[in-house]
Amino acid sequence: MCGIIGYTGVKKAVPILLAGLAALEYRGYDSAGIAVQENGLKVVKTKGRLSLLREKLEHATHLQHATCGIGHTRWATHGEPSDVNSHPHATAHLALVHNGIIENYAQIAAFLTERGYTFLSQTDTETAALLIDHYYKEEKEPQKAIFRALQMLRGAFAFGICFADYPDRIYAIRKDSPLIVASTEAGALIASDVPAILPHTNVYYRPEEGVLAVLEKAQVSFYSAAGKQVQQKTERLDWNVEQAQKGGFPHFMLKEIHEEPQAISRTVSAHLKDGLPYFGENFPTEVLKSCRAIHVVACGTAMHAGLIGKRIIERLCRIPVRVEIASEFRYRNPILEENDPVILLSQSGETADTLAALRHAREKGVPTLAIVNVNGSTLSREADHVLYTPAGPEIAVASTKAYSVQCALLYLLALHAGLARGQISAETVREICQKMQHEVPESVEKVLEMNDEICGCAKELTDAEHVFYIGRDVDFDLCTESSLKLKEISYIHSEAYAAGELKHGTISLITHGTPVVALSTVPALAGKMLSAMREVAARGAMLLTVTTKQIAAKEELPADRLLLLPDIDELLAPFPAICAMQLLAYHVSALKGLDVDKPRHLAKSVTVE
Numbered sequence: 179m180c181g182i183i184g185y186t187g188v189k190k191a192v193p194i195l196l197a198g199l200a201a202l203e204y205r206g207y208d209s210a211g212i213a214v215q216e217n218g219l220k221v222v223k224t225k226g227r228l229s230l231l232r233e234k235l236e237h238a239t240h241l242q243h244a245t246c247g248i249g250h251t252r253w254a255t256h257g258e259p260s261d262v263n264s265h266p267h268a269t270a271h272l273a274l275v276h277n278g279i280i281e282n283y284a285q286i287a288a289f290l291t292e293r294g295y296t297f298l299s300q301t302d303t304e305t306a307a308l309l310i311d312h313y314y315k316e317e318k319e320p321q322k323a324i325f326r327a328l329q330m331l332r333g334a335f336a337f338g339i340c341f342a343d344y345p346d347r348i349y350a351i352r353k354d355s356p357l358i359v360a361s362t363e364a365g366a367l368i369a370s371d372v373p374a375i376l377p378h379t380n381v382y383y384r385p386e387e388g389v390l391a392v393l394e395k396a397q398v399s400f401y402s403a404a405g406k407q408v409q410q411k412t413e414r415l416d417w418n419v420e421q422a423q424k425g426g427f428p429h430f431m432l433k434e435i436h437e438e439p440q441a442i443s444r445t446v447s448a449h450l451k452d453g454l455p456y457f458g459e460n461f462p463t464e465v466l467k468s469c470r471a472i473h474v475v476a477c478g479t480a481m482h483a484g485l486i487g488k489r490i491i492e493r494l495c496r497i498p499v500r501v502e503i504a505s506e507f508r509y510r511n512p513i514l515e516e517n518d519p520v521i522l523l524s525q526s527g528e529t530a531d532t533l534a535a536l537r538h539a540r541e542k543g544v545p546t547l548a549i550v551n552v553n554g555s556t557l558s559r560e561a562d563h564v565l566y567t568p569a570g571p572e573i574a575v576a577s578t579k580a581y582s583v584q585c586a587l588l589y590l591l592a593l594h595a596g597l598a599r600g601q602i603s604a605e606t607v608r609e610i611c612q613k614m615q616h617e618v619p620e621s622v623e624k625v626l627e628m629n630d631e632i633c634g635c636a637k638e639l640t641d642a643e644h645v646f647y648i649g650r651d652v653d654f655d656l657c658t659e660s661s662l663k664l665k666e667i668s669y670i671h672s673e674a675y676a677a678g679e680l681k682h683g684t685i686s687l688i689t690h691g692t693p694v695v696a697l698s699t700v701p702a703l704a705g706k707m708l709s710a711m712r713e714v715a716a717r718g719a720m721l722l723t724v725t726t727k728q729i730a731a732k733e734e735l736p737a738d739r740l741l742l743l744p745d746i747d748e749l750l751a752p753f754p755a756i757c758a759m760q761l762l763a764y765h766v767s768a769l770k771g772l773d774v775d776k777p778r779h780l781a782k783s784v785t786v787e
């Protein structure tokens with residue numbers, strides 16, 4: 179999704195804006211631009227990668243001394259990626275960057291057309307820029323103009339705005355879209371996300387919705403719609419610049435997969451007390467003890483982590499769990515019984531659909547718990563309760579370590595609930611926690627050591643047009659995530675199937691050489707998986723069999739390629755298994771020479787519906 183950066187201070191703005199945009203590249207974009215204050219507002223923007231913007235700016239030497247400006251990476255929603263649709267959008271008085279969607283842009287466009295305005299672009303954003311321009315001409319003052327325009331705007335937005343008449347200032351405001359503001363000795367900044375400001379500071383404000391930030395070189399002030407100055411709280415993130423860089427790995431995705439052992443062990447250690455799961459004094463254990471069902475709501479990979487959570491919670495606690503896609507949940511009028519908690523999973527904590535689902539659940543008055551990776555994100559602030567997954571920054575668009583730690587936290591929740599409900603003894607819980615803290619990270623390390631072998635298997639898939647993933651029980655859930663990982667970064671069509679379901683239709687697609695990845699980590703179902711593998715092998719499938727050493731020792735498994743996962747308690751097998759599948763997808767994409775970290779059309783943080 180779009181990325182916003184802004185700087186006003188004593189340093190040169192262009193390099194700071196470009197570095198900030200580079201740090202936000204992970205969000206996904208198709209065009210980029212900046213506006214700086216240099217004898218009036220000057221805009222440079224282009225369709226395509228940041229390197230093109232950099233090239234254009236090399237020729238704009240007259241802008242190099244500017245010390246105030248805003249920048250943007252655009253992820254097209256209204257209007258194709260093009261120079262003219264790129265941000266900033268400028269008028270004679272102002273330049274504006276926007277992340278979000280103005281839902282009533284057509285109505286605003288009609289309002290402006292009646293008043294003589296014409297439009298250069300097809301974007302919703304230009305209507306916001308012109309609307310503020312309209313009120314600026316009436317009010318002759320930025321603050322009043324912005325607030326008057328806001329009364330008309332519907333939808334989600336974070337704006338960064340520069341006015342030509344105020345060459346050292348940036349104005350910024352948000353509603354339902356992320357925005358942070360920071361003040362340092364060398365100047366003030368705005369950004370969509372923390373990595374963009376980390377080289378300058380790790381302390382920042384996250385302005386409340388509808389509060390206007392006014393940034394000047396030496397200070398930042400905040401104002402309510404009534405024009406009153408208000409205080410905002412600072413937040414601090416313990417991530418450093420190094421963590422947000424590649425650290426010698428060719429891609430963020432590979433680096434983040436390699437961070438899984440530490441991330442899992444950190445997540446488990448952070449939520450243990452006396453060897454048992456502990457989530458703080460205010461955690462609603464009573465709700466988990468008495469509820470009759472649990473809802474887990476999320477999108478994409480986070481939703482797939484929810485499927486793993488469902489398996490483990492139902493297994494250990496015997497509470498029915500319903501996992502739902504957030505964008506479906508919110509419009510479905512779901513049946514939410516009093517006291518049945520809704521758990522929202524999200525790496526970013528800013529996903530628009532998950533946020534809307536949370537708000538729906540809160541409106542219905544049921545308890546809500548957010549599990550998020552980004553401290554202070556909107557989801558974490560709006561949910562009744564929040565648990566953090568201390569995975570550190572996840573920059574690659576394809577989520578990997580965030581999935582593993584979400585699963586780890588759901589395991590701990592399941593153990594906690596199982597204990598509270600008397601379904602499982604403290605001794606067993608302690609034993610599993612101990613294994614999660616030590617054996618799980620060790621087994622994931624062992625998978626990382628299989629990198630070359632996994633890369634060898636990936637070579638078999640690079641020319642494929644279709645890949646099928648099959649598994650049963652929890653392996654099927656892992657297949658859904660493995661399949662998503664492959665398709666999103668390698669652009670190979672893939673499907674995940676419950677192995678027993680293949681013969682009810684899909685097996686007709688298996689012909690000579692069709693790649694099938696068969697995942698088998700559940701000993702009790704190994705025999706059943708064997709039948710499914712034989713069925714596809716008999717139809718000529720190219721079979722990549724992924725199983726544990728223990729299962730392989732018992733069964734003669736058909737396989738064109740065999741990947742043997744390290745043995746671990748069956749309950750914990752999903753952790754090494756998913757690491758192997760993530761590496762497999764990674765290598766297919768890297769071998770194909772694709773942009774692994776920034777796959778086409780995708781955005782890291784999906785802040786629009």
Ligand code: F6R
Pocket residue numbers: 477478479480481523524525526527528529532575576577578663666782783784
């Ligand atoms: C896929 C991926 C997405 C996200 C989804 C939710 O690799 O990353 O499917 O999982 O967009 O994002 P968060 O977790 O930030 O809510």
